[in-house]
Amino acid sequence: MDEPITLVSSFETTLSAAVLIDLAILTLLLICALAMINMRRLFGVAMLSGIYSLLSAVFFVDMDAVDVAFTEAAVGAGVSTVLILSGMALTARREDPVSKQRVFVPLVIVGIVGASLIYATVDMPHFGDPNSPANAYLGQAYVERSPVDIDVPNLVTGVLASYRGFDTLGEVVVVFTAGIACVLLLGAGSSRGGRRMTDDPMEEADPTAQQGEMPMEKTSS
């Protein structure tokens, strides 16, 4: 690209079949979200959140972000749904109705935030605009230099693991920390219960020693 890069771009996204599919998926996402708000049965809400993630993954595929779609499908639709379900198995099956007075303030906050987000999209560059700041400078540099520097066909992997290897190390440490936190809070032998693992047959024969440590028993009955 030889001509000087201007921030005001004349690039327009034309109304193509892909855009119509996008709109259809976005409508389905909206319906899914509204159904989640209305539903009181938590099993249905968990299933709908999985469907929501799967629809988002389809949306990302349509936006050519295949790696993001892959992650969304595996993590959002797969593991998250199972974790929500297994978490739900420990609590009530049904959400308690919320009183009308407590609805008002959150609704106003959500409305203001949503309106400002929509207002912000007016200034956003069009989808796929080659002259947008993100695509013109850094993105362009990655596309041009990656075959020389790294020579990995999947550009995303090259950026993720090599150019931004330090960031990814941080992400792995975040995942590690989340796992450690779950083990410490919920794992066997923690002070809040969890099932204590023991190889001693004498201890297993005495169930009251385990029951006494579980506050879940009192609240759920």
Place this chain on the structure above:
Amino acid sequence: MMGHIILRVTIKLLFAPILLFGFYVQFHGDYGPGGGFQAGVILAVAFVLHALGYGVEATKKVVPPSILPKGMALGVLIYAGTGVVTLLLGENFLDYDVIQPDSHHNAGQHIGILVVEFGVGVAVAATMLQIFYVFAGREPEPQDDAW
């Protein structure tokens, strides 16, 4: 118990292909979509599926919970260790070029990315399964008519 026979047979059929796909995503991440994060999740999902069909106790016999924290730490260690190795070889942290400095095909970068992604995969798979274990192992299995 026999009411789950279709689910169990399906899970048995799917288990090996899911694992294989996980490894494909892991080691093909340089060429196609995917990488350590996605592969780790897919590998963990295979065992989660097994636990859903056959009960957590059966899965805990296959993957004992005691090895999972070690797997989490090992994954982070593989990643950070790659950085330390490049440091010791006299370059910047995570500068993979120094692994194969004479290569004209960026072999050092390829090896570095492969090793690092493997560390990510190990850490993510162990963490996902660990989180599932601590959630699912707290109470007896939910009743069939619970919902």
